[in-house]
Amino acid sequence: MPGIEILDRADLASLTAYDAVIDVRSPGEFAQDHAPGAINLPVLSDAERAEVGTIYVQEDRFKARRVGAAYVAANVARHLQTALAEKPGGFRPLIYCWRGGMRSNAMAVILSQVGWRTTVLAGGYMTWRRHVTARLYDGALPLRLILLDGDTGCGKTEVLLKLAARGAQVIDLEGLAAHRGSLLGGFAGRPQPSQKMFESRLLGVLDGLDPARPVFVEAESSKVGERMVPPALWQAMAQAPRVELAATPQARARYLVRAYRDIIEDRAALDEALRRLPTPPGRKRLAAWAELADAGDFEALALALIELHYDPAYRRSRRKETRGLLGVVDAGGLEAADLDAAAAEILRRVAD
Missing domain, CATH: 3.40.250.10 (Rhodanese-like domain)
Structure with missing residues (x-):
């Protein structure tokens, strides 16, 4: 035998x-x-x-x-x-x-x-x-990370995927964690993997990267939905320089309506997400947002969330930012061509 x-x-x-x-x-x-x-x-x-x-x-x-x-x-x-x-x-x-x-x-x-x-x-x-x-908790990752940063709704995830399409190395944490990384970030009908599965998927990506080339990763918080970014990667991200995407609040509101269509179409999920805001909105504000949703004016609702929740939170975190800034890239109207041009500009700046 x-x-x-x-x-x-x-x-x-x-x-x-x-x-x-x-x-x-x-x-x-x-x-x-x-x-x-x-x-x-x-x-x-x-x-x-x-x-x-x-x-x-x-x-x-x-x-x-x-x-x-x-x-x-x-x-x-x-x-x-x-x-x-x-x-x-x-x-x-x-x-x-x-x-x-x-x-x-x-x-x-x-x-x-x-x-x-x-x-x-x-x-x-x-x-x-x-x-x-051993790899994700006890060791260090010898990677040349570059963070893709910017306000909520400026198309960071889509630009990350366009960078990958242009041959750049990327770590798509939101894809690996099945979560868009924000308060409204869950995917309808697609639960997040277990923490262990998330880490296995992540290590599978890391082991395929060339440490001599830059690696782009979105500037997430230490958690993507309910999944924790493992310490080795989080420490590397904390030391990595940033490239920031920029767009007007109005363009970002339009983009959020397109990107979060599944949440918009599930009114119960939308209402629950609004109630879970870290700074709970008052009853009058919730009622006003409900009226906008009832009227189908989701761009106005997204703009209100940007101005009253997302941008103030980002400004508070930015005051504590110590990571270097490689530059700010204008993402224009956040249409597909604008985001593709932004990816090309990011690669040009990193190569300079």
């Missing part, structure tokens, strides 16, 4: 050396977090895992192993007939479970008997998690 190999590290370069990284944990565990690029071929479903665990604790350990083995055999057989059915003889999978124990070894034994050169990640998912923690 072909031997099973062991991998004792979980850096991205090591993981990508395999034809597939197979996470055999339950779908619920996989959804919470997994190694970048991993596919989920569970040997126990969420319900089966719960059943086996209950039998193990409340009845009999031998019975739990027997019941679990039957489920594992049936599930691995199904994977061999579906997801793995067309894999060639030279297929090289890497398998992991929670701690590199029974679940991953059960799958590995069967796959190795098929004839595939099979490897198990020692320590399982927890080895990956320790690697993430």
Whole structure:
């Protein structure tokens, strides 16, 4: 029988050396977090895992192993007939479970008997998690970060994506965290990933960056929605120089109406977001904003939020700003052509 190999590290370069990284944990565990690029071929479903665990604790350990083995055999057989059915003889999978124990070894034994050169990640998912923690919590990131700054509604996220389209290196924190980073920033029907998943996605991006080239990142706060920017990246951002986008309040109000169309169309979500303002508006102000929303005058509502909430908050934070300013770039009317021109101007200034 072909031997099973062991991998004792979980850096991205090591993981990508395999034809597939197979996470055999339950779908619920996989959804919470997994190694970048991993596919989920569970040997126990969420319900089966719960059943086996209950039998193990409340009845009999031998019975739990027997019941679990039957489920594992049936599930691995199904994977061999579906997801793995067309894999060639030279297929090289890497398998992991929670701690590199029974679940991953059960799958590995069967796959190795098929004839595939099979490897198990020692320590399982927890080895990956320790690697993430070491990189994002305990170390320093040798990156040439440049912050994309500016008032709310000046198109920072869109400019960041246009920089990427022009070949620049970017870290899209809002995309990774599934949140637009402001009070109205949630995406309808798209929950944020877990903190661990956010960090795994982030590290996957960081490991693909060239430290010799500049990396653009939006000047977020230390949290993007409910997800915390890990300390290593936050410390690098705190020391990075800024490029600031500028536009008139009227242009920004028009842009916010376009960018937050999903929130505008969900009146209950809009009303709840307005009530969650850090400085609670009085009843008269809330009533006035409700009248604007009722009338469909969302540009006037956005302009009121800019003038009464967002800009005062930004001015307060700007007074504490110590990071260097590389320049201010006019984003014009914040139309697509204006934002593309702003991206080109940012790249020109950074290159100078």
